[in-house]
Amino acid sequence: MRIARFSLDGNVAFGVVEGDDATDAGPVLDIIKGHPFAEFERSGQKLPMDKVRLLPPVLPNKVVAVGRNYAEHARELGHEVPEARDAPIVFFKPSTSVCGPGDPIGYPSFSSEVHYEAELAVVIGRMCKDVPRERVKDVVLGYTCGNDVTARDVQRAESQWARAKGFDTSCPLGPWVETELDASDLGLMCTVNGEQRQLGRTSEMIRSVEDLVVHISEAMTLLPGDVILTGTPAGVGPLHDGDEVAVTIEGIGTLTNKVVKRD
Known part of the structure; x- marks a missing residue:
C-alpha cells in the first residue's frame, strides 16, 4: 500500500495511492480517515493525483x-x-x-x-x-x-x-x-x-x-x-x-x- 500526504485548498490529509501513470486516468488518492499511524478506514472519497500537492509523506520529529x-x-x-x-x-x-x-x-x-x-x-x-x-x-x-x-x-x-x-x-x-x-x-x-x-x-x-x-x-x-x-x-x-x-x-x-x- 502506498500512502501519500497531500494538501488541497489549504487542507492537509493522507490518502492511499491507487493506479499509476500508465493508466488512462492516472493515479488517484483515496482519502483516509485519520492518519496512517493507527488503524484507519478509507473514506471512498477519491481525488486525482494531479489535482493535489504532494507533501513530505511524514513530518518526522527527527x-x-x-x-x-x-x-x-x-x-x-x-x-x-x-x-x-x-x-x-x-x-x-x-x-x-x-x-x-x-x-x-x-x-x-x-x-x-x-x-x-x-x-x-x-x-x-x-x-x-x-x-x-x-x-x-x-x-x-x-x-x-x-x-x-x-x-x-x-x-x-x-x-x-x-x-x-x-x-x-x-x-x-x-x-x-x-x-x-x-x-x-x-x-x-x-x-x-x-x-x-x-x-x-x-x-x-x-x-x-x-x-x-x-x-x-x-x-x-x-x-x-x-x-x-x-x-x-x-x-x-x-x-x-x-x-x-x-x-x-x-x-x-x-x-x-x-x-x-x-x-
Whole structure:
C-alpha cells in the first residue's frame, strides 16, 4: 500500500495511492480517515493525483541518518570501510531540513560544493525503544525515497556535520510511503538532469535495516513518523543551480527535486 500526504485548498490529509501513470486516468488518492499511524478506514472519497500537492509523506520529529553504510561510497570519499561488527556512524538531520516531492532544494549560501546522496528511508510507525531484531517489522510503517543532500566542503571543514547535512531543504523525502515491501534487496538509482549518477542495491548495505533500528533504538525512543536514512551507494557528486535530481527506488517510486540558488 502506498500512502501519500497531500494538501488541497489549504487542507492537509493522507490518502492511499491507487493506479499509476500508465493508466488512462492516472493515479488517484483515496482519502483516509485519520492518519496512517493507527488503524484507519478509507473514506471512498477519491481525488486525482494531479489535482493535489504532494507533501513530505511524514513530518518526522527527527531524522536519524547513517554514514558510510555502503563500502564503495566510503572508499570513494577516501574513508576506511566499516566492518559489519562496527557501530554505524549516526547523525541527525533536523525536521526543518525536510522537504517533499517537487519542492526546491535551496543551495546554501555558505557552500560551493553541494552533493546528492540517494538513500532508502525507513519510516517508523509506532513509538518504540530497545527494539529486538525480531520485532523490527512491527515498528516500521514502510519505506520512502530520501536524498541526504550534503554541503561537502562544509563537511570536510567542520568537525561535526550539523550544518553540512542539516540546512533547510537538505532532506527531500517522498513521494509516498510504501508499506508492503521487502527492503533487503532493492535497486536504487539517482539521476541528475536525466543522467544516471548512482546505481546500487540495498543488499550492499554494510548494516541492514534491522541492524540500524536495533542499534538506534538502544539509545533513543523512536516516534511515529521518525525517519532513518540508511546510507548512500557510490557515485555521489555535485549539484548546481537549476539541476533536477531524482531518486528512484525499486518498489517505491521516484522523488524529484530541482536545485535553486538562494538569494
